[in-house]
Amino acid sequence: MMVKQTIVRALVVSLGCIAIIALILTVVQHQSLVLPHRLQYGMVFDAGSTHTSLYIYRWPGNKENNTGVVSQALVCDVDGLGISSYAQNPPAAGISLKKCLEMAEIAIPEGQQTATPVYLGATAGMRLLQLTNQTQTEQVMEQVAKVIQSFPFDFRGARILSGIEEGAYGWITVNYLLEGFIKHSFDGEWVRPKGRKILGALDMGGSSTQIAFTPVDAVRDPATAADLKLYGHKYEVYTHSYLCYGKDQALRQLQAHLLEMSGLAKPVTHSCFPLGYNMTITMGNLYDSPCVAKPTWFDPTAVVTFVGTSDSARCLSHMRSIINLTACSFAPDCGFNGVYQPSVNGDFFAFSAYFYTFDFLGLTPQAPLPKVLTTIDTFCRRTWASLKTEYPNVKDSYLRDYCASAHYMRTVLVEGYKFNTTWENIYFQKQVADTDIGWTLGYMLNLTNLIPPDRPQVVTGVQRSQWAAEVFFIAFAVFLSLLVLAVLWIWTPNQ
Incomplete structure (x- = not known):
């Protein structure tokens, strides 16, 4: 009887030790897993004087110095002429956008559509209409906004860009695509390139033409200066838009x-x-x-x-x-x-x-x-x-x-x-790195400063392979202990 009691005590101690070891392994090896950042999406309608296009952009949820690392995901050309051509029939301006908005519903994951901002920027065609008929201008903009709002996206507004904005955003696009602001290093990090070259931008539209560049000296006319901040750095850009000279x-x-x-x-x-x-x-x-x-x-x-x-x-x-x-x-x-x-x-x-x-x-x-x-x-x-x-x-x-x-x-x-x-x-040039050159990407880059970065989910736990190994170790130890106990019980005479 004493031997059996001794065996039972030994087994209890052994199982206790095994449990303590397993607990220590679990506590020590537990990790906090940070899930990858989801892609975020943004949409910009370029409502030009002769036609309208929808550009869909995406970028990782983690941003670099408050500016998203943006790439072009899709371009959709709207059928017909620019929205200013619908001055006599404003509802048709909104209807013309539906085909591209339906394509956007297919391109953007359903669970992210309500969080995807969409903007419409009208340029020189609407600036000219605004000079001749303010009422028609407002009606056209109201109709395009109404149609965009009927889709499951986060509508952020439809507005007419100033000439200085159009020029500055085109300049941003060019230099972003050529990695003048930021580039991916061999270490897998985004860094500001050394000895970077900042380029000028020349845009020729149907109703206006723009020039933008960083001059050697300070801009003398404040009306032609754009002060920009991207990736934590400031730039003074000369830019001018010549309306009627597209x-x-x-x-x-x-x-x-x-x-x-x-x-x-x-x-x-x-x-x-x-x-x-x-x-x-x-x-x-x-x-x-x-x-x-x-x-x-x-x-x-x-x-x-x-x-x-x-x-x-x-x-x-x-x-x-x-x-x-x-x-x-x-x-x-x-x-x-x-x-x-x-x-x-x-x-x-x-x-x-x-x-x-x-x-x-x-x-x-x-x-x-x-x-x-x-x-x-x-x-x-x-x-x-x-x-x-x-x-x-x-x-x-x-x-x-x-x-x-x-x-x-x-x-x-x-x-x-x-x-x-x-x-x-x-x-x-028309494109750089499969991305169209124009003002819309620069517009999206600038607006990402206003969009909060996606917060990755943090899950506390263990990796799947580690968890399986721990379970196997504990189960095997218990099985081995029970096996030893059974053998001792059978071969030990009663006392």
Whole structure:
């Protein structure tokens, strides 16, 4: 009997020791597991003068110095023209956005849609409408907001961007994509690059054109200065937006200029149109913009026919008249149209219509200025018949305007912005790292300062493999102890 009692005591002690060991192992090896940060999403509608696009961006929940590390997830082009074209039918402006919003519902996880902010930024097209009809402007913006709010996203507002904002956000986009602000190190950390190069941005839209860069000296005109803070660092950027000097409005100004120069002669010769191409429009359509002043003899029903002449030299001369190269009050620090501009500094990315025009002419991403001038001049001397033969699949309105657009952009860049000696610093680009260049990414980056970072869940416990090993150890120890007890019990005589 004494032996059995001794065995029982030994077993109890053994099991107690095993339990204590298991407890110690569990306490010592317990870890706090930090789950990976969820991706956060953001959406920006670019409501431009000629079309609208929806850009969907995403970034890790953990941010770098209060700025999200953002990448492009999806782009959706809205059918139809820009929202300003719906001034006579505002509800249609909102309806036009539905297709892209439905695509966003598919692209963004359902559980995150209500936390996904969506913004709409309208640019020069709506700025022009605002100049002519405030009531229609408000109605259009109300309708687009109404439709966006009907979807399960976190609507943060629809607004008209100022020219200085559009230019600054384009500058942010360029430098973010080229890792001028922050880059991923070999150690897996985001760091501010040493010896980084900050680039300028050149944007050509339909109704306005923007320039933005960091000048060598402080900006002299406060109205053209943008003070930005990104990734914990401050930047002073010179930026200006030339309203009415986007590609489409500039070519409209050219047509009005040619009509006035003709002395009402019919037809009107158009030196920038190819020989053999004719275009007939009403004066009502020609002067349907605040960018062109109606003449005293304005008759909205009168018909005007423009006849192309393929006169490259005269086309260039007319472009110089359009952009007004007179000095400004800050001379010699002047751009064009009497606007202050410090000397251009560093390399520049030219995008939007700049890229499409120069890419068509085979001048991207970069070409020497003499080649650029020769290429444009040669193209502008061609006839409509030869162009249609070589480019049968290009839309007529695009093919017709490439000469005028190229001469206009060349004049703005060389004589307006003064890239006459630094042309080699311009790179014509559409994308960087599969991301479109434009103001929307810069807008999203700036707004992520206002979006709180995602908080990762912290789960206290053990890793699955460790937990399984502990359970196996305890179960095996108990089994072994019981086995030993059974053997001793059987082979020990009763006392």
